[in-house]
Amino acid sequence: MAPDRGSAPAHSREATDPIAEPLAAVAKALKGMRYGAIHLVVHDGKAVQLEVTERRRFNP
Template structure:
């Protein structure tokens, strides 16, 4: 049984892979902070990245 590239399962897998790649990119350059995901109806619709920058005094 072959998978139709335009089938709902294939589309869902593609969206999941895109979401994971976006999360990987967000984490890639982050040293301190957090990454938050907003999910609607089982799909990632927003990624929030908060970076903390620490400065040494003196």
């Protein structure tokens, strides 16, 4: 028997709102970034990966 992890199965979370987690991750990345890029990877119409590249600029 598999251990109970205390949360809903992955398929039931996806059924409620499949874009909630990716959108929350993008919002979190944007809040902490001044310069950079966010790349969202999508496979079969689903967000599967978030890549964040942050740049730091220094004044001369």
